[in-house]
Amino acid sequence: xxxxxxxTRSTASRGGARSPRRAGGLGLGLALAAGLGLGLGGxxxxxxxxxxxxxATAKAATPTKASADAARAQAAVEVPxxxxxxxxxxTATGEILERGDVLLEGGAIKAVGASVDAxxxxxxxxxxxxxxxxxxxxxxxxxxxxxSPGFKAHADGNEAVAPNTAYVRSGDGYWxxxxxxERARAGGVTTAQILPGSANLIGGRSVTVRLLxxxxxxxxxxxxxxxxxxxxACGENPKRVYGEKSGPQTRMGNVAGYRxxxxxxxxxxxxxxxxxxxxxxxxxxxxxxxxxxxxxGGAGKGDEQEPDPPARxxxxxxxxxxxxxxxxxxxxxxxxxxxxxxxDLAATYGFTIRSFHHAVEAYKIAxxxxxxxxxxxxxxxxxxxxxxxxxxVRENAALLEAAGxxxxxxxxxxxxxxxxxQEAAKAMYAGRDAGIEISEDTALRWITQNPAWALGxxxxxxxxxxxKLADVVVWSGSPFxxxxxxxRVYIAGELVFERGVSEPRSDFEVGFTDxxxxxxxxxxxx
Amino acid sequence: MSPRRNDTPAxxxxxxxxxxxxxxxxxxxxxxxxxxxAAPPVADALALALVGAEVHVxxxxxxxxxxxxxxxARITAVGGPELRPPSGAAVVDLxxxxxxxxxxxxxxxxxxxxxxxxxxxxxxxxxxxxxxxAYDAGAAINPRSSLIQVQAIEGITSAxxxxxxxxxxxxxxxxxxxYGDRAQMVQRRGVAVRGALGQVIAGSRAATLAKLREVLxxxxxxxxxxxxxxxxxxxxxAAHPRDLEALFxxxxxxxxxxxxxxxxxxIAAAIELAAAEKLRVVILGGTxxxxxxxxxxxxxxxxxxxxxxxxxxxxxxxxxxxDNAALLSAAGVEVGIACLGDAHNLRNQTQExxxxxxxxxxxxxxxxxxTLTIARAYGVDADYGSVAKGKxxxxxxxxxxxxxxxxxAEQVYIRGAAIPMxxxxxxxRERYRDLEKIxxxxx
Numbered sequence: 028x029x030x031x032x033x034x035t036r037s038t039a040s041r042g043g044a045r046s047p048r049r050a051g052g053l054g055l056g057l058a059l060a061a062g063l064g065l066g067l068g069g070x071x072x073x074x075x076x077x078x079x080x081x082x083a084t085a086k087a088a089t090p091t092k093a094s095a096d097a098a099r100a101q102a103a104v105e106v107p108x109x110x111x112x113x114x115x116x117x118t119a120t121g122e123i124l125e126r127g128d129v130l131l132e133g134g135a136i137k138a139v140g141a142s143v144d145a146x147x148x149x150x151x152x153x154x155x156x157x158x159x160x161x162x163x164x165x166x167x168x169x170x171x172x173x174x175s176p177g178f179k180a181h182a183d184g185n186e187a188v189a190p191n192t193a194y195v196r197s198g199d200g201y202w203x204x205x206x207x208x209e210r211a212r213a214g215g216v217t218t219a220q221i222l223p224g225s226a227n228l229i230g231g232r233s234v235t236v237r238l239l240x241x242x243x244x245x246x247x248x249x250x251x252x253x254x255x256x257x258x259x260a261c262g263e264n265p266k267r268v269y270g271e272k273s274g275p276q277t278r279m280g281n282v283a284g285y286r287x288x289x290x291x292x293x294x295x296x297x298x299x300x301x302x303x304x305x306x307x308x309x310x311x312x313x314x315x316x317x318x319x320x321x322x323x324g325g326a327g328k329g330d331e332q333e334p335d336p337p338a339r340x341x342x343x344x345x346x347x348x349x350x351x352x353x354x355x356x357x358x359x360x361x362x363x364x365x366x367x368x369x370x371d372l373a374a375t376y377g378f379t380i381r382s383f384h385h386a387v388e389a390y391k392i393a394x395x396x397x398x399x400x401x402x403x404x405x406x407x408x409x410x411x412x413x414x415x416x417x418x419x420v421r422e423n424a425a426l427l428e429a430a431g432x433x434x435x436x437x438x439x440x441x442x443x444x445x446x447x448x449q450e451a452a453k454a455m456y457a458g459r460d461a462g463i464e465i466s467e468d469t470a471l472r473w474i475t476q477n478p479a480w481a482l483g484x485x486x487x488x489x490x491x492x493x494x495k496l497a498d499v500v501v502w503s504g505s506p507f508x509x510x511x512x513x514x515r516v517y518i519a520g521e522l523v524f525e526r527g528v529s530e531p532r533s534d535f536e537v538g539f540t541d542x543x544x545x546x547x548x549x550x551x552x553x
Numbered sequence: 554m555s556p557r558r559n560d561t562p563a564x565x566x567x568x569x570x571x572x573x574x575x576x577x578x579x580x581x582x583x584x585x586x587x588x589x590x591a592a593p594p595v596a597d598a599l600a601l602a603l604v605g606a607e608v609h610v611x612x613x614x615x616x617x618x619x620x621x622x623x624x625x626a627r628i629t630a631v632g633g634p635e636l637r638p639p640s641g642a643a644v645v646d647l648x649x650x651x652x653x654x655x656x657x658x659x660x661x662x663x664x665x666x667x668x669x670x671x672x673x674x675x676x677x678x679x680x681x682x683x684x685x686x687a688y689d690a691g692a693a694i695n696p697r698s699s700l701i702q703v704q705a706i707e708g709i710t711s712a713x714x715x716x717x718x719x720x721x722x723x724x725x726x727x728x729x730x731x732y733g734d735r736a737q738m739v740q741r742r743g744v745a746v747r748g749a750l751g752q753v754i755a756g757s758r759a760a761t762l763a764k765l766r767e768v769l770x771x772x773x774x775x776x777x778x779x780x781x782x783x784x785x786x787x788x789x790x791a792a793h794p795r796d797l798e799a800l801f802x803x804x805x806x807x808x809x810x811x812x813x814x815x816x817x818x819x820i821a822a823a824i825e826l827a828a829a830e831k832l833r834v835v836i837l838g839g840t841x842x843x844x845x846x847x848x849x850x851x852x853x854x855x856x857x858x859x860x861x862x863x864x865x866x867x868x869x870x871x872x873x874x875x876d877n878a879a880l881l882s883a884a885g886v887e888v889g890i891a892c893l894g895d896a897h898n899l900r901n902q903t904q905e906x907x908x909x910x911x912x913x914x915x916x917x918x919x920x921x922x923x924t925l926t927i928a929r930a931y932g933v934d935a936d937y938g939s940v941a942k943g944k945x946x947x948x949x950x951x952x953x954x955x956x957x958x959x960x961x962a963e964q965v966y967i968r969g970a971a972i973p974m975x976x977x978x979x980x981x982r983e984r985y986r987d988l989e990k991i992x993x994x995x996x
Binding site for chain 2: 175176177206207210263390391392393394408409410411412413414417418419420421422426430441442445446449452453455456457460461507508509510511512535536539541
């Protein structure tokens with residue numbers, strides 16, 4: 028009855044989502060490559076920009092398009108002006124208003140304060156006695172790619188055909204009718220990163236979604252403009268999945284696999300840089316009117332063929348996105364020694380790991396994580412289901428916080444995601460119990476601001492601050508109570524859940540729910 | 554006396570409270586004692602007087618300012634302020650605290666599993682075949698498992714340790730979570746037989762039920778024919794005679810048959826089976842039990858639920874809902890609450906109870922659900938499950954509502970002794986608490 032299969036599965040991951048590929052960052056990468064003694068010679072810089080992934084939907088191909096998409100999405104639902112009046116307002120910015128108002132307008136937070144005037148026509152919601160927080164954000168979910176029911180046909184999270192499948196994207200496997208999504212929303216979750224599983228060393232791209240009801244495709248659910256993540260996995264899972272196949276069989280093999288992948292990415296990037304340079308010269312030749320032949324065996328447009336671009340490789344392109352800092356690395360990694368190795372490997376190749384996930388032993392290297400600026404996504408109390416999870420302590424998040432690192436409470440579970448507030452509570456009180464002072468605001472940040480940062484969307488969500496998206500939850504009481512329930516959930520100002528009044532559910536459950544067929548459940552659960 | 558955190562604020566509460574029993578006996582807390590020393594042995598259980606707590610008995614009653622007296626492993630008296638501690642008893646002042654019975658884990662694997670994915674650390678499964686009724690989990694329990702203290706210091710004092718797998722998984726052992734002392738730990742073997750309905754045989758619910766009936770028939774058949782069987786003068790049996798013999802106590806209603814069942818059809822089948830075979834059936838899981846709550850109440854079949862498990866994870870769980878416990882309870886079904894099938898986080902039983910309360914269950918009934926109901930379901934309520942005279946002194950003190958995350962257990966007593974409030978996890982935490990110290994060693 029335990030969720031071992033889920034845990035096992037989560038031990039294996041792969042990911043993928045569209046990611047806008049853009050120029051830039053090449054110089055850094057090349058400088059790094061030169062530093063590694065790769066002998067890049069005079070090839071110093073150049074606009075290596077492989078074209079956009081044609082398999083990406085056009086509208087999501089660039090940030091500009093993504094913004095347009097967001098505008099479209101927001102325009103699709105007319106959101107009222109709402110004043111949440113008189114609640115305990117926990118902003119996740121360090122400030123808690125014991126009694127405050129929050130004004131939502133045009134999909135954004137318009138005002139937060141002890142007393143905010145309601146614009147005419149605003150809908151005023153009395154939330155006295157209740158608590159208002161930012162929407163909860165989960166850095167680690169497989170909703171949509173490992174759906175519930177766990178039908179064989181729903182296993183879309185691990186492309187376990189090779190240890191490196193950087194070319195896949197979780198968004199392509201995402202089923203927006205997963206009933207887990209509805210339950211997570213009822214738990215106050217507004218945003219989640221959907222990751223590939225952890226079967227592979229490099230599982231693919233992730234996608235960050237908003238938990239909007241009635242999404243009919245991944246594009247309806249995408250968080251507008253959020254960068255893609257790259258799912259990587261250390262330790263036991265890749266070993267277990269490939270140990271009796273082509274390998275890796277050991278942790279040695281794991282690390283060799285990461286090095287091989289990123290070395291190839293460096294070389295891929297170099298080949299594009301060369302091409303761009305040659306092409307630029309060729310074009311210059313043309314501009315000069317069929318002028319002088321230059322280098323690289325090429326010549327001006329006038330007398331030589333246009334240089335051919337290198338063959339495009341979507342997996343390497345994803346890794347180049349990491350090298351360029353455009354794709355954020357999310358690394359499933361339990362053990363302190365392995366996390367330390369990965370920090371070193373990332374530094375060697377000039378990228379940073381945005382967050383370790385399932386970092387059960389993060390407390391052992393809290394200082395190193397703080398220095399590297401790498402977040403640690405952890406559980407409150409899961410441990411022991413495999414050897415690399417054996418050294419779990421309840422105070423992991425608190426010890427990380429005390430060391431100046433950036434803890435996040437994540438779920439990796441369709442059950443845990445429904446009560447991340449409670450998981451944060453457990454971790455907070457465990458810390459306090461051990462004499463580590465953790466404020467309520469800090470613990471709230473573990474499930475709001477910190478995950479927003481890890482997903483690269485902290486400029487748009489994660490706190491109750493003017494100008495941010497109106498991703499807001501109204502709780503029946505303290506979110507750290509076992510008895511608390513999310514009563515109202517807003518995503519970009521849209522009321523997407525109202526307990527007992529409007530609790531949207533997935534297509535899958537329609538007709539299976541009591542009252543559907545005989546009509547007894549009129550309208551309560553759309 | 555009641556050492557509290559603010560006595561010496563620099564020290565974490567669990568360490569402060571470690572060995573409280575022993576401290577209580579001498580009536581003094583040596584400054585700074587306890588925190589860094591090696592874990593002491595469990596204090597000798599002598600006589601304790603736990604005075605002044607709000608005692609939640611476990612049967613629904615509350616004593617506002619209670620006195621609980623213990624001697625050795627047993628509770629000798631329970632009452633109000635009029636109850637005077639006998640001379641020689643160590644008096645523990647629990648004013649402002651809550652005292653509850655120790656929680657009892659159901660269908661637990663603690664002691665049988667150290668690490669799920671390491672087969673060499675697992676003894677929870679008795680083999681390949683579907684009928685393993687004779688498999689005795691009690692024989693395999695590891696009293697030095699790191700999991701024992703992790704659960705115990707959070708208030709889990711006993712567990713019905715059950716094997717898993719197959720149609721009939723084996724014999725359930727009732728243990729007290731006394732770390733390192735096998736004789737004290739494994740209290741009773743064979744308190745129940747554990748099994749599971751569903752698609753166990755040939756991927757079919759119907760085939761599974763048919764096999765179970767066949768096995769029960771053959772167990773009855775074997776009775777009195779053992780000698781004939783040994784002379785090969787009987788027909789073929791559906792299972793090994795050892796496994797059939799292991800069902801005799803269940804056939805005699807001396808022990809329950811605990812059956813994992815989730816979907817409405819399986820729960821209906823369990824109700825029919827209990828009536829037809831005259832068995833004491835306990836349902837584990839019962840995801841859709843709420844649909845048959847009247848029938849379950851009429852049949853007096855207890856259901857032990859796992860309240861947080863509300864996902865429609867398979868076809869027999871599409872009716873999963875968070876208010877299952879509340880609906881069953883309101884209908885008069887005896888409801889237990891547990892982290893079923895778990896080993897590492899049985900400690901979250903308090904949270905599970907809290908979730909049941911959040912979704913409509915009465916608070917005192919939820920406390921009963923994690924204590925007395927489980928004791929009754931496994932037939933050990935004469936000794937376990939409530940704060941009552943003559944029962945085993947498994948007790949927990951709390952600073953407030955035990956179901957709230959804000960309140961971890963402050964002191965746990967098992968068999969009349971205060972346990973060390975230390976686990977492998979708290980030791981690891983202390984080892985890495987000061988990273989500067991590790992850096993100074995050049996690391």
